[in-house]
Amino acid sequence: MTMRSPRPPSPATLSSMPGSHGEAPADPRPAVILIEDQPGTRLALTQALELGGFRIAGAFETGESALEESEALSAEVALVDLGLPGISGLEVIRRLRQRQPGISILVLTVFDDAPRVVEAIEAGAQGYLLKDTPMSQVAAAVAAVRAGHAPLSPEIAGHLLTRLRSDRAPAALCGLSQREVEVISLLARGHAYADIATALGIQLSTVQSHVRNIYRKLEVSSKAEAAVVAVRNGIVKD
Numbered sequence: 001m002t003m004r005s006p007r008p009p010s011p012a013t014l015s016s017m018p019g020s021h022g023e024a025p026a027d028p029r030p031a032v033i034l035i036e037d038q039p040g041t042r043l044a045l046t047q048a049l050e051l052g053g054f055r056i057a058g059a060f061e062t063g064e065s066a067l068e069e070s071e072a073l074s075a076e077v078a079l080v081d082l083g084l085p086g087i088s089g090l091e092v093i094r095r096l097r098q099r100q101p102g103i104s105i106l107v108l109t110v111f112d113d114a115p116r117v118v119e120a121i122e123a124g125a126q127g128y129l130l131k132d133t134p135m136s137q138v139a140a141a142v143a144a145v146r147a148g149h150a151p152l153s154p155e156i157a158g159h160l161l162t163r164l165r166s167d168r169a170p171a172a173l174c175g176l177s178q179r180e181v182e183v184i185s186l187l188a189r190g191h192a193y194a195d196i197a198t199a200l201g202i203q204l205s206t207v208q209s210h211v212r213n214i215y216r217k218l219e220v221s222s223k224a225e226a227a228v229v230a231v232r233n234g235i236v237k238d
Contacts, residue, residue: 020032028148031057031075035092036108037084044135045108046077052139061085065090071099077146079138082109082120090116090123097124104145117156121224127151128224149192150223151211157190174216181235183210188227 032054035040042059049056060066062071063084070078078096084087093105095128106127107120117128127145129138130153140149176184179200193211197204211223220226229235 008120013145016204027055029053029055030077031073032057032077032079032142033057033066033070033073033075034059034079035063035084036079036081036090037061038081041131043082045138048135048139048144049079052136052143054139054142063087063089063095065234066092067095067099070096070103074079075103077104077106077142079106079142081125082111082116090119093120093123093125104148106141106145106151108133112153112155118228121228126222126224128156129153130155147159148223150190150227152190154190156212157188176214176235180210180217183207184214184230184235187211187214187223 029205030053032049033043034045034056035044037057039061042061044058046056054077057075058066058069062084066078069103080092080096084092089107089109093107096103096105097157105125106129107125107129108129111117112130120128127141128150129141129149129151133141133153144151182200183196186199191199193204193207197207200207213227214226215221217236218229219227
């Protein structure tokens with residue numbers, strides 16, 4: 001019996017094969033956009049985040065340019081400076097939150113005053129770092145905010161706990177149980193769920209259940225918002 005040689009693939013088959021026509025495969029790394037007016041800082045952030053396993057989908061000098069292009073970039077995280085030329089970083093955060101509800105927003109700025117921190121969180125930021133934060137820690141904070149955590153520089157957490165103690169209300173008025181107060185107090189100090197579970201001697205799933213109840217009772221949707229409300233209402237104690 002005569003054996004036939006295999007026929008070469010047709011052009012149509014070749015065109016449907018992965019990598020044909022020089023097409024690069026999709027980059028699986030999480031996408032981040034940078035909104036920072038200082039070129040040196042943009043470069044340092046780009047290098048640190050790429051080293052940390054992220055892809056820079058766009059780097060912008062102004063809020064206006066970022067808002068024009070951000071939706072098309074499908075980034076998971078936005079790293080935003082507050083001191084931008086043109087529209088402020090706070091306004092950028094508000095508009096990003098309105099247009100892209102699913103994006104995680106992390107502030108990186110020189111401003112460390114508590115009122116501005118609160119404004120940024122209320123505008124939609126989930127984390128707040130100062131610019132003296134080591135770049136390796138910035139990359140870790142981007143990963144944390146993407147995972148739903150609320151990274152804060154230690155100075156910022158301290159300011160929140162000190163500055164926002166006016167207009168207090170008893171925790172009972174918010175409907176929180178004693179255990180929920182313990183959980184939110186640790187959350188406000190930047191502890192992760194696993195650390196809270198260890199500190200309180202409870203299961204991780206129990207911590208998560210308490211957090212869901214806290215969100216519902218305080219009418220918030222993030223740990224950063226919950227921390228601000230808790231401090232304002234006098235739930236968080238020294």
